[in-house]
Amino acid sequence: MNSTVPYVHRDFSTHTLENVSVPYENINLFTQDKVLQESVRAFGADHVCDQLTEFGGIVGQADYLALGDQANRFRPEFAPHDRYGRRIDLVSFHPAYHHLMQTAMTYGLHSLPWETKTKGAHVHRAALCHLHTQVEAGHGCPVTMTFAGVAALRHTPSLASTWIPKVLSRSYDPRNVHWSDKSGLTLGMAMTEKQGGSDVRSNSTRAFPTASPGSGQPYELVGHKFFVSAPMCDAFLMLAQAPGGLSCFLVPRWWDVDHKNPMELVRLKDKMGNVSNASSEVELRGALGWMVGEEGRGVATILEMVALTRFDCMVGSTAGMHMAVQQAIHHAAHRRAFGALLIDQPMMQNVLIDLALEREAALWLSMRMANALDQSGSESERLLARIAVAIGKYWICKRTPQHAYEAMECIGGSGVMENSMMPRLYREAPINAIWEGSGNVQCLDVLRALHKSPQTLDVLHQEIAKAKGSHPELDALLKTGFSQFKNLAVEDAAFEGRRWVDRMAVALQCSLMFQYAPEQAAQTFCDSRLNMDVAHQYGSLKRETPIAFLLKRYRVDGIS
Ligand SMILES: Cc1cc2nc3c(=O)[nH]c(=O)nc-3n(C[C@H](O)[C@H](O)[C@H](O)COP(=O)(O)OP(=O)(O)OC[C@H]3O[C@@H](n4cnc5c(N)ncnc54)[C@H](O)[C@@H]3O)c2cc1C
Incomplete structure (x- = not known):
């Protein structure tokens, strides 16, 4: 029998691998980001650029970026009991998640403004x-809650003196033990119940004083919470109905060194x-909690925390936008179609520049709010942060999902694949808009701020x-728009409020762009956004756009 294989062709190669992109990694996420560098310098934090350069270099490495993927691919697991049946309420995380937490806490992402009175x-x-x-968003939840929780805790001296020093520790200690045995602590927040999230006054959880009532005193809490993120935190700022009305409590995970506080996890959410x-x-089931702030003033107390978590939503969504548009620009710079690189094709340039402009404006707004928080001793800066964080949280988070989708589309089919970062960015995009005050609730909060303090x-x-005099439509809004908004009848504002908050958000972004960004970027952004009667779609910039200048501004070089 003839054993020779009857192949005619001896070359079995199916195709030549060409015209494919390379991963966006091994970059310095700070030094490649001109806009971030400019904003840090503009708002008085020039002195931290060296540290940000070091940090940007670490987090842009391929193995560090991979932590984001691993932390999401291997989801947290919940064990209510140990193998003998003891209640443990343990949530276990992949090592990548712990690595991200460790870095965040080592660099003081939970603590910096409380530690030092340093400028900026x-x-x-x-x-x-x-x-x-940009590496990973989920771990940011306990980091932001820990940071923001200090704002509420500091008004109750007996709790502040015992908890805050350990909350501000740069040590990450994830062990499931009593807080007195730990080197560093994290804080969570529990307001939402089944019957109401936005409307927390509908909370049905009850709080009973164990001895004398009042601020800093222990109460027993009976009820439920429908959303408690990062349940491995060491304590939670929680709302419950005390005899004197809805109040805020600090509820630790452990009762004493030997007993868990009876705050039992029912299940993890399938998000x-x-x-x-x-x-x-x-x-x-009778969990022990200590009252934070005054009895009956729970909403006001926890709002001190919420104001800062809302600020972090702006920063987080802006970061998501940046990673998405950088992935898109990077891909377009490595992929050819119809004989030319995508980044050289005019219609793609329009989309990419437009996406980058959106993120630039989001960043200036976020960093201007950080700057206002740095100057909160000034009454006008405090008032600006009060209204513009609400506006910015609403607007930036609202603009992010479409942004993520459009960036994904720039990458084509590979952008839909789970082994790229785009599906994660896309699924992350709507979340900041919903938690910590959904869109309508944010806009109602803007109206409330205006009603309470018209200043x-x-x-x-x-x-x-x-930025007066920079753009005719901005001038028109300043001249007539503000007075129309101010004089809006209450019932009109209740219906039309969102339209007006949209306008204020865009006007503020336009002004900040003219104040801080290059003229070409500001002009292009404002020309495309200020006519609010036409809904802006990404990729609809006009022919006058200074394409070469803007592409150079937003493009990362040096990855081959
Ligand atoms: C991933 C994730 C994590 C979360 N983690 C936490 C957590 O750790 N702790 C916590 O306490 N909560 C948490 N939440 C809950 C979140 O804060 C609430 O889902 C949110 O505040 C909205 O509340 P709700 O779901 O009850 O919706 P609802 O309050 O029922 O609101 C539904 C819709 O109605 C709108 N609406 C409400 N009131 C009005 C009004 N007067 N006029 C017009 N429109 C209105 C809202 O804007 C929203 O769009 C989390 C949510 C998510 C998605």
Whole structure:
């Protein structure tokens, strides 16, 4: 029998691998980002650029970026009991998640502005968060809650003196033990119940004083919470109905060194995104909590925390936008179609520049708010942060999902694959818009701020007016738009409020672009966004766009 294989062709290669991109990695996420560098310098944190350069170099490495993928691919797991049946309420995370937490806490992403009165601490922290969130967003949840929780805790001296020093520790200690045995602590937040999330006044969890009532005193909490993210935190700022009304409590995970506090996890939520971060449902069976702030003033107390978590939502969504558009620009610079690189094709240039402009404006707004927080001793800066964080949280988070989708489309089919970062960025995109106050609730909060202190609108007007004379439509808004908004009847504002908050958001971004960005970027952004009667779609810039200048501004060189 003839054993020769009857092949005619001896070359079995199926194709030549060509015209494919390379991963966006091994880059310095700080030094490649001109806009971030400019914003850090503009808002008084020049002195931290060396540290940000070091940090940007670490987090842009391929093996560090891979932590983001691993932390999401291997989801947290929940064990209610140990093998003998003892209640442990343990959530286990992949080592990649712990690595991300460790870095965040080592660099003080949870603590910087509380540790030091150094100039620009909020700007410094926001820049670090912007860099780290590009790697992974989910771990940012406990980091931001720990940071923001201090704002609420510090008003109750007996709790502040025992908890805050350990909360500000740069040590990450994930062990499931009593807080007194740990070198560093994290904080969570529990407001939402089944019957109401936005409307926390509907909370049904009850709190009973164990001895004398009042601020700093222990209470027993009975009820449930429908959303408790990062349930491995060491304590939670929680709302419950005390005899004197809805109040805020600090509820530790452990009662004493030998006993868990009876705050029992029911299950982990099966979320569409943000999956590295565990979110849970809990039942409180007499869990011990200490009152934070005054009895009956729970909403006001916890809002001190929420104001800062909302600020972090702006920073986080801006970071997501940046990673998405950089992935798109990078891909377009390595992929050819119809005889030319995608990045050289005019319609693709329009989309990429437009996406990058959106992120640039989001960053200037976020960093200006960090700058306002740094100057919160000034009444006008405090009022500006009060109204413009609400506006920015609403607007930036709202603009992110479409941005993520459009960036994904620039990459084509490979952008849909789970082994790229794009599906994760896409699934992450709507989440910041929903938690910590969904869109309508944010806009109602803007109206509430205006109603309670009308000076907030004057402060916003002053900030936007710093760019007066830069653009006719901005001038028109300053001249007539503000007074129309101010004089809106209550029932009209209740229906139309969102339209007006949209306008204020865009006007503020335009003004900041004229104040801080190059003229070409500001002009292009404003020309495409200020006519609010036409909904802006990414990729709809006009022919006058200074393409070469803007592409150079946003393009990362040096990856081959
Ligand atoms: C991933 C994730 C993690 C979370 N983690 C936590 C956590 O750790 N702790 C915690 O306490 N909560 C957490 N939440 C809950 C979150 O804060 C709430 O889902 C959110 O506040 C909305 O509340 P809700 O789901 O009850 O919706 P609802 O309050 O029922 O709101 C539904 C919709 O109605 C709108 N709406 C509400 N009131 C009005 C009004 N007056 N006029 C017009 N529109 C209105 C809202 O904007 C929203 O779009 C988390 C949520 C998510 C998605």
